[in-house]
Amino acid sequence: MSGTTPAFLAACRREKPAHRPVWIMRQAGRYLPEYRALRAKVDFAALTHTADLAAEVTLQPIRRYPLDAAILFSDIMTPLQGMGIDLKFEPGPVVASPIRTRAQIEALPALVPERDVPFVLETIRQVRSGLPSGVPLIGFAGAPFTLLCYLVCGRPSKEFAAARGFLYAQPEDAERLLTVLADAMVEYLAAQAAAGAQALMLFESWAGLLAPPQFRRFALAAVRRAAAALRPTGVPLIYYVNQGSALMEEVAGLDVDVVGVDWRTPLSQVRRTLGPGKAVQGNLDPAALFGTPAELARQADAVLEAAGSAPGHIFNLGHGIWPDTDPDAVARLIDHVHERG
Numbered sequence: 013m014s015g016t017t018p019a020f021l022a023a024c025r026r027e028k029p030a031h032r033p034v035w036i037m038r039q040a041g042r043y044l045p046e047y048r049a050l051r052a053k054v055d056f057a058a059l060t061h062t063a064d065l066a067a068e069v070t071l072q073p074i075r076r077y078p079l080d081a082a083i084l085f086s087d088i089m090t091p092l093q094g095m096g097i098d099l100k101f102e103p104g105p106v107v108a109s110p111i112r113t114r115a116q117i118e119a120l121p122a123l124v125p126e127r128d129v130p131f132v133l134e135t136i137r138q139v140r141s142g143l144p145s146g147v148p149l150i151g152f153a154g155a156p157f158t159l160l161c162y163l164v165c166g167r168p169s170k171e172f173a174a175a176r177g178f179l180y181a182q183p184e185d186a187e188r189l190l191t192v193l194a195d196a197m198v199e200y201l202a203a204q205a206a207a208g209a210q211a212l213m214l215f216e217s218w219a220g221l222l223a224p225p226q227f228r229r230f231a232l233a234a235v236r237r238a239a240a241a242l243r244p245t246g247v248p249l250i251y252y253v254n255q256g257s258a259l260m261e262e263v264a265g266l267d268v269d270v271v272g273v274d275w276r277t278p279l280s281q282v283r284r285t286l287g288p289g290k291a292v293q294g295n296l297d298p299a300a301l302f303g304t305p306a307e308l309a310r311q312a313d314a315v316l317e318a319a320g321s322a323p324g325h326i327f328n329l330g331h332g333i334w335p336d337t338d339p340d341a342v343a344r345l346i347d348h349v350h351e352r353g
């Protein structure tokens with residue numbers, strides 16, 4: 013079957029793909045001149061709330077490069093806007109009234125995707141009809157703890173001190189908020205799969221703030237709840253854990269198909285810890301795209317070497333591509349991975 017299964021989906025399922033699949037976190041975005049041209053005319057909120065435009069942006073990198081997957085163009089905060097949370101992108105999310113009390117948590121409504129974020133589902137339907145059959149579409153959501161970081165602090169931060177403090181000061185409230193967010197993201201992701209998303213990814217961008225006990229009690233418990241509820245969709249589940257070197261033993265027990273990792277840990281070590289039952293995704297340092305062509309090729313080879321030859325590796329960056337990256341370097345990287353992988 014692997015001859016007909018798209019390489020990305022085969023790798024998610026740890027089958028032998030026809031070639032090493034590659035996609036790039038934040039592949040639709042500010043490093044692309046065609047994205048900047050559109051953004052000069054339309055603000056980010058309008059881009060994410062207008063299906064025609066979000067579908068166009070999702071497809072931009074697919075037209076330019078031989079990528080093995082597309083990812084829905086949206087933001088992790090978009091479904092929270094759909095739940096009535098007042099926020100702006102400046103460019104990172106800024107929440108008008110940060111969530112700190114039990115009353116605020118209990119007042120959060122359930123998410124009904126068809127009612128609250130219909131434009132996301134319409135974007136998915138449009139993208140699917142525009143994508144070649146060998147290029148699956150990834151749907152995504154923020155992992156509950158990462159969403160909590162923005163909701164409690166109210167804005168981007170390096171340390172998210174208020175969010176981390178909340179876990180110690182109001183642990184039961186934190187657990188309740190994480191449960192509410194997990195259930196909302198389950199509704200959101202299940203609706204994305206029903207609309208045509210062929211894999212579902214949870215972004216745990218701020219996992220690295222937590223020591224293993226707090227990661228286990230708060231972040232991982234919420235992801236476990238979400239992953240169990242999403243199993244019936246039948247699509248592969250991907251959990252991206254940023255700065256998760258110290259957390260991989262905890263993640264090993266989670267029932268997901270793919271674990272995405274940042275560049276700080278070699279994939280050989282990650283695969284030893286996770287065992288043969290999980291595929292891995294990553295993990296080139298996005299800064300390697302600023303190296304000479306020869307250096308970029310060497311660094312990509314090092315990732316391929318560390319990933320090894322067992323099935324179940326999806327080549328990607330270890331975190332999102334930077335806006336000042338040269339689009340030609342991305343083209344060279346993708347070609348190199350396809351030739352060598």
Ligand code: 1CP
Nearest residue numbers: 037038039040041056085086087088103104168215217332
């Ligand atoms: O001005 C602009 O154009 C807005 C910049 C921007 C973009 C292009 C934001 C605001 N979000 C996005 C798109 C986006 N966000 C995508 C789709 C693009 C793609 O992958 O091809 C995705 C998957 C996200 C997810 C996202 N948003 C994450 C998780 C991934 C990660 O990078 O860790 C996070 C943490 C956010 C929050 C967010 N939204 C926007 C910004 C600038 C940020 C980061 C803020 C911070 O540093 O805390």
